[in-house]
Amino acid sequence: MDLKRLSQLIRASKSKMVLCVVILMATALFSSTSWAAFIGEDLEIPKPTFTTEGEVVTAKLIPRGRNLSIQIDFAVSGGKLESVEGKPFAEAERPEVDIKDFRSALFVVKASGVSPGGEVKVSSASNYFNASTAFWVFNPNASTPWTEVPVTHEDLDNRVHRMEFTVKDGGPLDSDGRADGQITVIGGPMDDFWAYAIGTLVIRFFGVFLVLSVLLIGLKIASGIFVKIESSLAAKEPAETKA
């Protein structure tokens, strides 16, 4: 197909008008002011609510790209879990991170009763996590504010997955920056948005093929059976008519 033929086809059809509209829209879109207006309000910001039971604080929230709420349990060993709060992502936004990767919000975890300069283990568990979920910590006072924390993964019952990491009082993950027996960790679970979006999409596209292929097989089998029934019925009918 050469370009000349393509242009003839387009000219011959009324879709020329539609093409013009597309070009105009594209031009409008890529002007920066229109882009800002276009992005609009972020309607999917997770809004966690918290409940405390014993030494575990549970956050309940609807993560980005989900309809149903999930729960994340926070606990601390080697100190006392004081509180867990949500933190607006805007306050921690940096060019090196993408808000879409933090689908289940940012949290501020505060612990006390730590021996000054000592270590605590912070754990978060949810059936929303999997082995590829990472935990990133934000420390506004550090030279590199965002860091991926080395975590240990563990599968618990009921498909719950736990991540645990160590925080040193006054260390790089402690936002208060002081070895004062108190620890403040700002961070949240992170999943690669694009890996998820494209991965799940490819699976689902082939899923549509799978569904319709299964229906195709079902129809083929049913057709085979019915064609046989119909032909045997048709063979019986003339015999009965003859008799």
Add this chain to the structure above:
Amino acid sequence: MTWDYVLELIKNILFTQTGIPHVGFGQVIMLCIALFFLYLAVAKEYEPLLLLPIGFGIFLVNFPLTPLMGFTEHGNPELIRAFYKYGIEWEIIPCVIFLGLGAMTDFGPLIANPKTLIIGAGAQLGVFVTYIGTLLLGFSLKEAASVGIIGGADGPTTIYLTAKLAPHILGANALAAYSYMAMVPLIQPPIMRLLTTPAQRKIKMRQLRKVSKREKLIFPLIGCTLIVLLVPAIAPLMGMFMLGNFMRESGVVKRLSETAENDLMNIVTIFLGVAVGATMQADKFLSLKPFMIFVLGLVDFVICTAGGILTVHIMNFFIKKDKINPLIGSAGVSAVPMSARVSHVEGRKADPNNWLLMHAMGPNLAGVIGSAAAAGMLIAMFN
């Protein structure tokens, strides 16, 4: 009573009880958009059954102070808000429309040539490609899924999915879906000609076998079982679709079947159209997003059409005899029966003795099932 008092009273009435002083620029624009869609529906007869109530819905809600889309002081929904709440928010109307569609549908061509189901799956390509494109443009996951489904060219499915995932873009999505469905005869032919050679367009397909009444009766049961088992999320739509078809094929509930495909469907279509149109109030609609949705919807539609045709090419590569005419691939986008008619018309342009209509109905019906399956996949993704 003094003149000043009377004037004050008139002024108060004018400002608080009439809409005139509250008419804004945005509302004027929306009224023009409403008139444009009413023009398309009435003068051009583009999907008038839906574009007319949608256009009038836009027209009505863009007058200021109208008690239509809000709530009364007792918290009860106002007239059109009630249609929206109980019909769309509760996901009832799209399912009732599918019941009517099922009662209207003759699955004979699909049962006779079940391999056309694969074309219906291939024609969902645009749904997924557009999804990625939409995400790249900054839409959220749910918005992207809702925009993607436009290419499936199935109005009720688009409304069902969007109402579930991204109700704030329902108006734009529904309008884009129905507009492009109406424009199938304009959009599809250039793509069909571009992706096929004259020789391929002349391929004559073997006449479809006769499908018995028993087969047609059992189809909704088989179809429902397999689809609902594999994609439970789409059970409300598919269940109603197959129920309508079972009523039709059973032949014992003619009254119910006729009511579902005529009166019931007509009634809910009015409520659906007006309620969808009413979501397009100036303050919510006038941004670049709806316009982007229109552009993406068109791209989606084009890719879905191409996806169907390319699927036929791939199938033909493996088929030794009884090749499929690739023109019927474009009918995989649903839009029943318009896209099947377009395939037929294009086929006859290539060879006036080539009758493709019934062959194209197979992928056309597969497209309905395919787009519902794609919607189910997308819904399941968020649960």
